[in-house]
Amino acid sequence: SFLALATTPVMALADESVKNDFPAWSTTLGKGLNEYGQPSKFEAGTKRGIAKAYGDLAPGTGSARTPIEKLEGIITPSGLHFDRSHNGTPEIDPSKHQLSIYGLVDKPLNFSVENLLRYPMISRTYFVECAGNSAANIIAPQPIQATAGTLHGLISCSDWTGIPLSVLLKEAGVNPAGKWIVAEGADAAGMSRSFPMEKAMDNAMIALYQNGERVRPEQGYPMRLLLPGWEGNMNVKWLRSLKVTAGPTHTKDETSKYTDPLPNGKARQFTFELGVKSIITKPSGMMKLPSKGLYEISGIAWSGAGKVARVELSTNGGKDWFDAELDGPSQAFCLVRFRAPWTWNGEPAFLQSRAIDEHGNVQPTRAAYKANNAVDGRYHNNTIVTWAVLADGSVQNAYL
Amino acid sequence: SFLALATTPVMALADESVKNDFPAWSTTLGKGLNEYGQPSKFEAGTKRGIAKAYGDLAPGTGSARTPIEKLEGIITPSGLHFDRSHNGTPEIDPSKHQLSIYGLVDKPLNFSVENLLRYPMISRTYFVECAGNSAANIIAPQPIQATAGTLHGLISCSDWTGIPLSVLLKEAGVNPAGKWIVAEGADAAGMSRSFPMEKAMDNAMIALYQNGERVRPEQGYPMRLLLPGWEGNMNVKWLRSLKVTAGPTHTKDETSKYTDPLPNGKARQFTFELGVKSIITKPSGMMKLPSKGLYEISGIAWSGAGKVARVELSTNGGKDWFDAELDGPSQAFCLVRFRAPWTWNGEPAFLQSRAIDEHGNVQPTRAAYKANNAVDGRYHNNTIVTWAVLADGSVQNAYL
Amino acid sequence: TSTVKQSPHLGQAMTASDIKKVDISIGPDGVGLPVGSGNAKTGLKVYEAQCLSCHGAKGQGKPVDALVGGIGSLSSDKPVRTVGSFWPHASTLFDYTRRAMPLQSPKSLTNNEVYAVSAYILFLNGIISEDYELNQGNLAQVKMPNRDGMIDFSKEKSVVYK
Amino acid sequence: TSTVKQSPHLGQAMTASDIKKVDISIGPDGVGLPVGSGNAKTGLKVYEAQCLSCHGAKGQGKPVDALVGGIGSLSSDKPVRTVGSFWPHASTLFDYTRRAMPLQSPKSLTNNEVYAVSAYILFLNGIISEDYELNQGNLAQVKMPNRDGMIDFSKEKSVVYK
Ligand code: HEC
Ligand code: HEC
Ligand SMILES: [Ca+2]
Ligand SMILES: [Ca+2]
Ligand SMILES: [Ca+2]
Ligand SMILES: [Ca+2]
Ligand SMILES: [Ca+2]
Ligand SMILES: [Ca+2]
Ligand SMILES: [Co+2]
Ligand SMILES: [Co+2]
Structure with a gap:
């Protein structure tokens, strides 16, 4: 039979194969083709570092930091993009999500995700950095011994594609009195931040794609706001609404946090641009x-x-x-x-x-x-x- | 008790919460922080299209194509980078792998992966395209009705980081007679291809990182050859050796395949550069x-x-x-x-x-x-x- | 970096009732506050049922943020920043509590419950009295201790050090 | 696009025996061929045991590539490209079979088995006789039908159409 032949040496001469000079992966079938690849199991140590701000009481409050010391180039693989969330990652069904633009506009509008995907787009490689990145190095009286990612890993960079926010705002028609916008997320924290109309019209983007594929859940699927160069928290994830207002809304995260207190007891509010x-x-x-x-x-x-x-x-x-x-x-x-x-x-x-x-x-x-x-x-x-x-x-x- | 209180309405007045206006993901805890992110389950349709060249007889022979019609921007997420393999993906332990440079050199050298990671590097955003991409559109007498990815998805693009091959070749010292190199992979197919020394010294790269993290298994972990602009098959994955030779080796994949036959019965061999x-x-x-x-x-x-x-x-x-x-x-x-x-x-x-x-x-x-x-x-x-x-x-x- | 793009005009008109459902943000002037009211006495009950397990008795904190204390400490060398000492507008307390708290069941409090628990937190901070009835009309008028403590930096391009 | 970089010189010297283990590629001139030999008669046995299930009886193909046939067909309107009709060098057959075949157990054939099965495939194509003893010294001399059929395009920068 075929099997019997295959296991019987065919040649009388005791000559050699090259097999023993090679590792097993060169002499046996490799893994079959697959639909979505993952990193090598030997790179399992390249992962986000999790810091839960309140332990298991709030499993989705805190940060997952990019291991920047293990990475090269400028693109952060999406699975390792840092995540700073205030009440976890919502699992949003895109067919049941929409973006609403209302407030000081002529025509308040709802946009389904499906319709937004039909809009003309732009692609830009932008970093996102949390305003709290590197905080430990300022607060801790003695330098903490940790990796670069643990200390400074709230920074990532992606090839983002989306719609210039100005296109959607023009479609809604902004009133002259509309000088600010408050953006809100559909997460459990209802993350909300105010930003000036000037930024919205300059280079704000509604990002639908991250590094080629649709934005990842931890980065705001099905869409997020991008305010290039401005503090991460403002780049509202899971974006559900944009309300045009006369002034800033003074949300919790532009009041209690993300303000910069001075030695004299005052604090700078609305510090948006990240430093070099x-x-x-x-x-x-x-x-x-x-x-x-x-x-x-x-x-x-x-x-x-x-x-x-x-x-x-x-x-x-x-x-x-x-x-x-x-x-x-x-x-x-x-x-x-x-x-x-x-x-x-x-x-x-x-x-x-x-x-x-x-x-x-x-x-x-x-x-x-x-x-x-x-x-x-x-x-x-x-x-x-x-x-x-x-x-x-x-x-x-x-x-x- | 706390629980009893929490489930008893505290207010007498029948007023309302905003809860009913929101989807469940806005009113319940989101998923906790995680170490390595994945796409939304609602994007499960964005996957590589598998074409096994010989069916299940050879589960790792064929291609997994990038769904280019679902992607945006220019970066291909690494999990969706196309994969053309000839006998599957080897699962290589990097501590047991090395790169050997020998043949017409002064000092034949072995490089451990660990040592290569210490070399000065360059980062470049390069496409890789299989020379067989879009073949169906030339061969099929009638146009096949399929997606762009199925027809043309053997093209991907990444931010690659690695070592200029010239640095390693200079360390080994190339003899004046060394005009070609044959590169070999550690996969079961022992993929091997010849390329001219001129390309090696110009812009060839030993890529160790792909989109920030280490090269993915299907793209050659722990390292691959990159010959920018040249046909995909030459960018040998799972690279284990570079032999400097006087002329081309005429390997199977530069003889039987990847040659371009002409109407007169002759064939062009060593057609390397991909067209615009x-x-x-x-x-x-x-x-x-x-x-x-x-x-x-x-x-x-x-x-x-x-x-x-x-x-x-x-x-x-x-x-x-x-x-x-x-x-x-x-x-x-x-x-x-x-x-x-x-x-x-x-x-x-x-x-x-x-x-x-x-x-x-x-x-x-x-x-x-x-x-x-x-x-x-x-x-x-x-x-x-x-x-x-x-x-x-x-x-x-x-x-x- | 602006890019001129045409729009396919696929936005769907929102009705007033659509907007009412979406809009839960409240400006510092109180615009957006719903009908309703509550005082610290009823607020205590809401707090004990819904908040105490995380924010501690009387908002003292532990395991999570304290909601009380620190008034007058901001220019000291041990500043304590809480709703009471640091937040310039009471609207922020209502807005945030309604949208985000309690953590495991956000948006579940009724409007009256939010008024009441907000009143309780303001009372704990000594900002309003125990029986002060907080409502749509007066919440924005509450004089927060740090009302004038913020410097609007929105026109500055970058933080510069001397 | 070349970049000048210094080297930390971390390469480890390879000995001749290190190289011998790594080096399995064979040039068109036969350099690299190991000691050994085989003919089509013994090759038939190797083929039937190791290859026939995939490449079919007598290399006719099915389910995978035919290894026989097509000689003289290349300029016709139905060109058939096989080892016999298309491959310019017998070295490629030895090199590829040894490194990659049989598919499920590559590199398992002994050198004599590779000589023998190569001889069998060349015999099936009518290129050598059934008892021709293929070995290190004569394999590169085998005159493949398409030896002169390839145009070296390695100096051209791009494929241009008129
Ligand atoms: C299960 C835990 C939990 C419960 C219950 C809870 N909170 Fe919180 N609360 C938190 C966490 C965690 C934060 C910080 C959220 C963040 O990081 O954005 C917070 C933040 C706050 C803040 C902002 C504090 C600051 O200074 O920034 C306020 C105000 C607040 N909660 C009020 C309440 C009220 C009122 C209730 C009850 C109705 C409540 N919380 C119930 C966990 C809880
Ligand atoms: C289990 C299936 C299988 C077996 C057994 C097998 N092969 Fe193959 N063979 C293949 C496949 C699949 C390919 C195509 C590989 C690729 O795509 O690179 C192939 C390709 C080849 C080629 C290249 C054909 C061409 O024209 O490009 C040769 C020569 C070859 N095999 C010889 C052999 C020999 C000799 C044996 C036995 C010692 C053998 N094969 C056993 C599956 C097999
Ligand atoms: Ca992969
Ligand atoms: Ca700030
Ligand atoms: Ca993710
Ligand atoms: Ca070619
Ligand atoms: Ca409402
Ligand atoms: Ca050898
Ligand atoms: Co103010
Ligand atoms: Co030749």
């Missing part, structure tokens, strides 16, 4: 350089004001600075990857990056932030991050 | 326009020779052409999204796109391809695609 910022991701906290020699310093930079113009690096804690190479085009409101070769001589070093944007904004020092904000100020921390390399090669979070 | 090409993805095959009115024609264009310079559109089967808008920067060896408004008047129409690259290459017609290739020629089909819009709004694949 950069993070060295390699090497970074909790890593260990295995030996002296050549390394590439690599990281991400961005600015809420537009394009990053330059990123400077220091390996001696800010005494000397040199320019990093920007890898790829610097786009407005988008991450840019920076790189520079660095030879580690085995001695302690302090690695810092300092981004400068097209408007000349420069990353401030931690000391400058502390001097200008209340003792508990924590939002919009775009200060220079320091990674200390110890003599044994271990990399630590440091304040300088 | 474009596909309208909206509207496209199997869709139906629900009514007359304004639509956006949108699609993707690319060129194996560099940047796309322009995309022209016709709605009357090539009688008149007008320019589409290119959405975002046109980058070399990268998809560019094109868009144009189109008002459908309810009458039959023939939608076509024609891309022109920076070197003046233009997409040919199907007739030109047929006249210049053997009757069974099918590779490198970059001819103009026609979608016929019928009076009832249905969109069909058509030959013009």
Whole structure:
């Protein structure tokens, strides 16, 4: 029979096959074709870091942070896009969801998701950063030893496609008195934020696609608001309504939180634009350089004001600075990857990056932030991050 | 008790809550934070289309095609990147894999994955297209009625990060006699392809990251070769060795397949560069326009020779052409999204796109391809695609 | 970065009743407040049934945010920011409680319950008296301690440090 | 688009024996062929045991690719492309069979088995005789019918249509 033949050696001569020189995956059938791919099981450690703000009492309140130290390039895979939610991710049936535009408009309008998908679109690569990103590095009196993602991972970047908000607003017809909009989400928290009409007409987008496919549930499926360069919380996810108003609504998250208290007891409200910022991701906290020699310093930079113009690096804690190479085009409101070769001589070093944007904004020092904000100020921390390399090669979070 | 109180109405007055005006997902806890996100269950239809070349006899031989008609922008989500494999996807343990460079070099070298991850890197957004993409539209005597993805979905685009191959070759020291390289994969098919040293030194990349995270299993984990603009099959996945040779090795896939037969019985061998090409993805095959009115024609264009310079559109089967808008920067060896408004008047129409690259290459017609290739020629089909819009709004694949 | 795009005009007109169902946001001037009322006494009952398990007895906090305290602390070196000490407008308390609380059953409180529990929280903060009847007409007039504590930064392009 | 990058020089030197284990590719000139030999008679047995179920009796194909036939058909209007009619070099047959076949157990054939089954496929195509002993020294010399049928297009930048 066929089977009997197949297991009987056919050749008399004791010659060899090459099989023993190869691993099993080169000599046995691979996995079959599949409809939706996943990362290798050997990369299971590349995952979002979960920080529940109130433990299991509120399983959907807190953040899932992007492991930026494990990633390269500028696109965040959608499964690893950071998630900051206030009462979990709603599982929205798109056929039962709509976007309502009302308030100070001529024609209040409802848009079904199906109809919105027929609108002319734009694609833009934009970062989203939580205004609370890097808060621990400002609040904690001593530097917390953790990964770059744990400390600074509330930043992600995607190729977003959607409808310019101006198109929908023009269809509804904004009254001259309509100077602000309050956007609301369909989540259990009913997340709501106010933003000025000027931003709406300039570059706000109703995003329906994220990195090619429809926006992911944790990022606002079936649609989210995008206000390029402005604090993450305003980019309302699961967007259900836009109400045109004369002034800001003073919602909880533009009152209790996301305001910036000053040392004199006053607080800045409606601080929207994110500062120019950069993070060295390699090497970074909790890593260990295995030996002296050549390394590439690599990281991400961005600015809420537009394009990053330059990123400077220091390996001696800010005494000397040199320019990093920007890898790829610097786009407005988008991450840019920076790189520079660095030879580690085995001695302690302090690695810092300092981004400068097209408007000349420069990353401030931690000391400058502390001097200008209340003792508990924590939002919009775009200060220079320091990674200390110890003599044994271990990399630590440091304040300088 | 607390529970008893909570279920007893506290107020005497029969006033109302807003709860009934909202869907369940706005009034109940959302899903908790998670470590690795997935698409909405309502988007389960956005998946790769599997075509097993020999049925279940060879479950890993064939293709899984990108549903380009469901996607937007230029980044293909990694889970939907097309997969053309010849004997399945190996599940490679990166700690047991290495890249060997040998042959006509001064110092044959092995590189562990761990060591390669320490090399200086570059990030580039590159498309990968199978040379057999769109083959059915050339071979089938009558146009097959199917989606754009089924017909043309062997094209994807990612933000790749890796090591310039030139860096590794210089480390090994290429002998002057070394003019070609044969690259081999660690899969069961032992995929192998030859390519000239000139390409290796120009812009070949050993890709370790895809859209930020490590390369996916179906795209070559733990590493793949990238030869920007050249036929997909050469971008050897699961790369295990690079042998520097004097001439091409004439492997099976550069002999039996991926050669371009001519009408005279000869065949062109080593046709590497992909032609300039474009596909309208909206509207496209199997869709139906629900009514007359304004639509956006949108699609993707690319060129194996560099940047796309322009995309022209016709709605009357090539009688008149007008320019589409290119959405975002046109980058070399990268998809560019094109868009144009189109008002459908309810009458039959023939939608076509024609891309022109920076070197003046233009997409040919199907007739030109047929006249210049053997009757069974099918590779490198970059001819103009026609979608016929019928009076009832249905969109069909058509030959013009 | 603006892009001129035509619209296919697929929006469906909303009726006044459609809008009424969608619109739950309340401006600082009280516009949007529903008919209804409540005081701290009834509010105490709502609070104990619906809020205490998370926000603690008398809004002292634990396990989650305190809703009481900190008035006068904002310029000290230990500022305590709560509804009482930090929120400039009472409208925010009504709006947020109605849409988002209690956490496990948001939007379930009736309008009167929201007025009442809001009154209770304001009372705990010493802002209104225990029997003050909070309603559609007077809620926006409540003088919050930090009413003038916010600097409108919406016209600034970026936060700059000296 | 070239980018100048420094190397940390982390490559590990390969010994000749390391290379021997990794290197299984065979050039058209036969370089890389292992010691061994086989003819179509023994190849028939290998074929029937290992290949016939997929490639059909006598390489006629079904369910997968035919390995025989089509010689002389390439300029006709029904070209049939097989190992026999289309492949310019016998080295490709040895190389591919050894690395990739049989599909469910690639790299399992001994070198002699690969010589033998290659000889059988070449014999079926009428290229060598049934008792021709294919070996390291003569495999590359086998004159394949389509040896001169390929046009080297590696120097061309793009396929252009008139
Ligand atoms: C099961 C837990 C839970 C219950 C019950 C609950 N809350 Fe909360 N509450 C929270 C959490 C968690 C937050 C923080 C939400 C966020 O992160 O946005 C919060 C926030 C608040 C805030 C904002 C505090 C600030 O300073 O920002 C107010 C006001 C509030 N709750 C009022 C109430 C009221 C009134 C009730 C009862 C009607 C209630 N809560 C019941 C968990 C709860
Ligand atoms: C279980 C099925 C199966 C068996 C058994 C099998 N093959 Fe194959 N063979 C295939 C498939 C499938 C392909 C196509 C692979 C691809 O798509 O790259 C193929 C391709 C080939 C080709 C290339 C044909 C061409 O024209 O491109 C040759 C030569 C070949 N096989 C020889 C053999 C030999 C010799 C054996 C036995 C030692 C063998 N095969 C056993 C399934 C099989
Ligand atoms: Ca995959
Ligand atoms: Ca703010
Ligand atoms: Ca997700
Ligand atoms: Ca080719
Ligand atoms: Ca209402
Ligand atoms: Ca060997
Ligand atoms: Co105010
Ligand atoms: Co040749």
